[in-house]
């Protein structure tokens with residue numbers, strides 16, 4: 001396997017005494033799409049927030065591109081792009097202005113930011129709506145802009161927290177296509193989703209989290225083989241077997 | 250610094266595109282201005298209406314009295330029919346009506362005393378009393394004319410001078426007397442001339458800047474809720490830059506607001522000279538800076554949008570009241586001492602001084618207080634500031 005781009009060791013985080021992340025360790029190889037699966041409240045988003053320097057872990061550390069999260073958060077930030085689970089956009093501004101602004105925040109100069117913004121809008125097939133206000137966009141368009149922003153500044157590692165929630169198959173396919181293309185160019189991806197067939201399709205490896213811990217980690221194929229005939233068993237079967245059928249939150 | 254500026258400009262851009270925000274910063278001030286202009290824009294002197302029933306319809310003296318009332322700047326004349334007047338007095342629609350009886354001119358012509366009747370409800374009301382005293386002034390002037398004319402014609406009788414010439418000469422003397430009275434009234438105002446606009450405008454100006462406190466506080470919480478604040482942390486922007494950017498955004502908002510208001514008040518009330526405009530703008534900028542720092546402090550303490558909006562509004566209203574925005578607080582009173590804790594009291598005083606032609610160099614205390622508040626609030630806010638609760 002290729003060299004690790006991300007290595008997380010024993011990450012822990014509690015909120016008011018409740019362990020949201022209870023000792024999580026995993027690695028992601030360079031150019032790998034790594035799926036982080038798990039029921040609601042499993043700790044996926046919290047893990048991403050720690051890895052993207054938003055939250056300080058109570059314990060543990062991670063290295064990203066050779067930089068320690070604790071010691072070199074600024075360097076880590078320059079390597080990552082984040083597509084948050086909840087849309088994080090400036091609704092009153094145009095799509096282009098949103099992309100340019102975040103591009104500048106990634107250190108691009110005005111000209112670079114504009115040209116990258118145009119590239120990423122084209123990637124999401126939103127060039128024609130570049131000047132349109134986000135507030136007037138459909139849910140699928142907003143999701144695509146949410147992802148396009150994460151690509152600004154050419155990150156080496158992309159955190160995608162449920163990027164395909166609530167959108168039509170066309171938009172979803174567009175997003176997959178983009179992710180796979182970028183992966184082919186060497187981008188590393190951490191991907192979370194509740195759609196198991198989606199993870200099966202695009203992830204090289206997945207980790208299944210439950211209660212703040214990783215309960216299984218392997219390629220989708222090998223995980224399916226573990227509980228039966230991989231041609232008949234789905235990743236969802238594996239997921240339900242490992243995490244049980246009871247509701248979480 | 251460049252990143253902070255970008256953060257600030259982004260916010261200002263959004264603020265200028267948000268219709269609600271824009272309505273708040275443009276329409277509300279204009280409405281407030283229209284209201285103060287309506288209230289204070291005209292002359293500050295008394296103005297009332299004299300309601301008169303004239304039953305001496307063809308009498309020349311009745312006409313003379315009515316003309317004198319009409320000539321008064323402070324009085325409007327309204328003629329009524331007798332029945333109408335009685336009716337209105339009964340229904341309390343009016344509190345005072347003057348009645349010129351039918352024999353008014355005839356009696357005067359015969360040299361007999363004539364009566365002007367005042368019909369009033371209760372004591373005629375405060376306005377009525379003032380109108381009555383103005384009218385009785387007119388009447389006593391008429392009396393004086395009659396007396397003088399009578400005395401002159403009596404003194405000159407038998408000297409073969411035509412009565413018309415006596416009357417003419419008497420009138421000329423009286424006229425000269427009324428334009429050059431022996432006892433004149435000289436108006437002396439203590440201090441500068443009272444001007445309600447200049448009195449209250451600074452308070453309104455600073456009140457709107459103060460409102461930017463709530464806006465600053467709400468803007469950060471709003472961004473936190475939208476998730477963009479957290480997203481910013483994952484970029485190369487540092488927390489320090491983010492904080493400073495938010496601070497600058499607050500300053501710019503407050504400043505834009507003041508600029509609009511000041512330009513409006515300059516255009517409408519003409520209360521600035523180019524020089525005092527620039528000086529006032531500097532004070533406004535300093536005040537906006539203080540307000541922005543306080544807004545950040547509020548955000549750093551109150552973590553939800555609602556909480557910070559309420560704290561912001563509460564703070565604004567308290568400071569506005571104590572700062573003498575809505576009523577004049579006299580120096581030396583207890584209220585004045587309490588008002589010293591109001592930061593916009595200092596800004597008000599400074600702006601008042603400037604628009605009344607005072608010098609910038611006398612504003613040392615005001616400037617020092619505003620600058621002190623800015624620095625203190627900024628530092629404390631920075632120490633408490635967390636872009637993400639439980640996080641950075």
Ligand SMILES: Nc1ncnc2c1ncn2[C@@H]1O[C@H](COP(=O)(O)OP(=O)(O)OP(=O)(O)O)[C@@H](O)[C@H]1O
Nearest residue numbers: 015020038039040041042043044045046047085639
């Ligand atoms: N800021 C916070 N304050 C308190 N508790 C939190 C906070 N953020 C997360 N939690 C709790 O931590 C646990 C993990 O939440 P997290 O959002 O990481 O789960 P998730 O796997 O992303 O779930 P989902 O699939 O629903 O997005 C949950 O129990 C959640 O309630």
Ligand SMILES: [Mg+2]
Nearest residue numbers: 044045046085
């Ligand atoms: Mg989540």
